[in-house]
Amino acid sequence: MPLEIRLALVFGLLAVAIAAGLIWRARTGKAKRVSGGEQINLAELAAVKDGKPVVSFGKKVTFLQFSSEFCAACRQTARLYSELEQVHPEILHIEVDITNRIDLANKFNILQTPTTLVLDANGKVTSRIGGAVKQQTIQDEIGSFVI
């Protein structure tokens, strides 16, 4: 194969990889509104927080984060929610590891981790965030709830 074509193919591959990365970065961590969202059943989640079962939702908003074992972004996202929980007592962050809960992954159609479901005070899903979350996105979500 002529050198020019080989170089063109190699740079083409590089361009495809850069384009894929830019698209991925632009899409990840965005909150999408969910209309007619379902009611979350805390007993079914069997979520544990600070060693105790979670039995009630956040006063204003709950961030339900689904994580998995081999997920670096899940740790960063969980840390971010925990920090915001310190300054916003009206929010609650729940993390559920779905590595052993494929039933939940199927039920909520989770393809990537972290995936966050944003719940209102009654535990109804209002938005869905796929991928690592940015602080601004969380603050916007908190601001979108009025009580």
Next chain:
Amino acid sequence: MSDGTKQTPAGIDPRGPRFGAAITSVLLLITVFLALDPTTLGAAFGVLLVVTGSFAIGAFFGNSKHPYGFIFKKLVRPRLAAPKELEDPRPPKFAQLVGLLVAGTGVVLYVAGASGALVFAAGAAFIAAFLNAAFAFCLGCQIYVGLQRIGLIKKH
């Protein structure tokens, strides 16, 4: 059934695996270039063997025992500021295993006579390694749950 606070192995500098992924993506791009011409296909196989071997070390022994991890620790990290946070070593290890499967498939098919498969295996592995190095793309986050849901990974 976990709150995400179960005991995790000692953390690693998240820039270590990304430094390794940068070296790997350069090697894989060279592999693709060499594999595109029959006269250099043998050389492409040689480079892919090296990359496959490095994936095997990463997948079975982790980044801390990896030659790229060693270079990072001795030559790169001393010149950088301390990391903001440490990272769980298991996600990058999982990514190395996926890399091993993809690059290894190229090696096996080449040896079996399907030498045309080499360029595709190298190209696919390049995209994953490049996204990891340049965009902090985490393969375990993106595909682990999906693989489990379609039954390719079984976890008790």
